[in-house]
Amino acid sequence: xKPVIVRNIERPDADVVRKLxxxxxxxxxxxxxxxxxxxxxxxxxYLEARIASPAxxxxxxAGDNLMIHAAxxxxxxxxxxxxxTQSESTDGMFGELLATxxxxxxxxxxxxxxxxxxxxxxxxxxxxxxxxxxxxxGTVKETPGSVNIDVVCAGATVHPGDVIVADADGVxxxxxxxAAEVVRLGEERLAKExxxxxxxxxxxxxLDMYGLRAKLKTLGVEYLDRAPE
Numbered sequence: 001x002k003p004v005i006v007r008n009i010e011r012p013d014a015d016v017v018r019k020l021x022x023x024x025x026x027x028x029x030x031x032x033x034x035x036x037x038x039x040x041x042x043x044x045x046y047l048e049a050r051i052a053s054p055a056x057x058x059x060x061x062a063g064d065n066l067m068i069h070a071a072x073x074x075x076x077x078x079x080x081x082x083x084x085t086q087s088e089s090t091d092g093m094f095g096e097l098l099a100t101x102x103x104x105x106x107x108x109x110x111x112x113x114x115x116x117x118x119x120x121x122x123x124x125x126x127x128x129x130x131x132x133x134x135x136x137x138g139t140v141k142e143t144p145g146s147v148n149i150d151v152v153c154a155g156a157t158v159h160p161g162d163v164i165v166a167d168a169d170g171v172x173x174x175x176x177x178x179a180a181e182v183v184r185l186g187e188e189r190l191a192k193e194x195x196x197x198x199x200x201x202x203x204x205x206x207l208d209m210y211g212l213r214a215k216l217k218t219l220g221v222e223y224l225d226r227a228p229e
Contacts, residue, residue, distance in 0.1 A: 004068055006148035009160040012179045013052040014078070017163050019181065021052020023186045025169040031185040032178065038154035038171040042111065042130050045119050049128035051109040051166040053080035054176070055158050059146040062089035062114070063137070067145035068098060068144055077106030082166045084113045084153040086145070090133035092117030101126040111164055111171055113154045130166050 020028055021029045029037050030196055058071045071081055083093070083104065092111055096118035102110065109128035115135035116122070132154065147158040153164050156173045157163070163174040174182050199209055 002147070003144035004146050004149065005074065006076060006160065007083040009054075009056070009122050009148050010176065011076070011079075011161050012176045013165055014062045016179045016183055017052055017078075019183045020070040020163055020165050020174060020186070021050065023165070023183075025167050025192070027186050027189055028165050028174060028182060029170075029172045031189050032172075032174060032182045036156055036173040036174070036175075037131065037155045037213075038113075040170060041132050042113070042154045042166075042171045043133060044168060045116055045129045045134070045167070046123040046126075047168055048126075049109070049113070049130065049166070049168075051080050051128050051130070051164055051171075053078055053164055055080055055082045055160060055164050055173075057148055057151045057153075057158055057160050058083040059149060059151050060093065061143040061145060063091040063093070063139045064089045064141065064143045064145075065093040065098070065139045066093065066141040066143060067147055069101075069141065069144075071147045072098075072101055072105055074106065075102075075105055075107050077104075078108050079105050080108050081112075082111045082151065082153050082158050082164060082165075084111065084151045090135050091115050091137040091139050092135040093139050094129060094131070095137050096121035096125070099125060099129070103127055104137075109166070111153065111166060128166070161201045 056079045060067045093117040094116045110132045116129050116131040117132040161176045
């Protein structure tokens with residue numbers, strides 16, 4: 001594939017992005033039918049890190065962060081860089097200097113299916129990074145890649161402009177065209193969970209609330225007064 005940098009992408013409505021961020025990863029993932037979740041090795045470099053932003057995608061070669069530098073110029077304030085590599089890598093491709101540049105351009109965070117470094121500095125900056133690994137292994141700037149193309153990051157397909165929601169529960173991708181509908185479904189889910197929470201607080205058993213007694217019976221589960229000898 002010929003290396004390209006796509007300058008202009010469509011982004012979702014800012015209020016939609018904000019609401020998805022308020023819901024958090026677990027609710028968004030459930031609301032959109034348990035789809036879009038990146039593999040669980042993608043972890044925040046500090047526990048409080050959170051991202052809810054449109055994706056600017058970056059396709060790099062392993063151990064080479066040239067295209068991350070190129071992608072920063074393509075970002076608008078509030079975007080997140082979603083970085084993947086041609087082959088598997090844990091090299092420390094993103095660190096404090098790149099984060100300083102990102103912060104200066106209003107970039108909201110980075111999701112990288114490779115390694116991050118300078119973790120103490122990034123934590124002091126409170127710059128959100130979700131990465132596959134933490135590694136001090138250095139990188140080069142030699143091999144062309146692409147910016148704002150469709151990529152697969154940690155097992156999830158990401159189109160430029162898709163919404164990335166990331167927190168301590170992981171990273172989930174919301175397709176841009178479905179984002180408003182996922183907000184609607186998320187609001188319905190939160191309302192339902194609020195009702196269930198009140199019932200559980202009042203002492204109601206999940207067995208009764210979710211109709212699980214009938215399921216146990218259907219599955220052949222038998223209640224005994226004592227263990228069989």
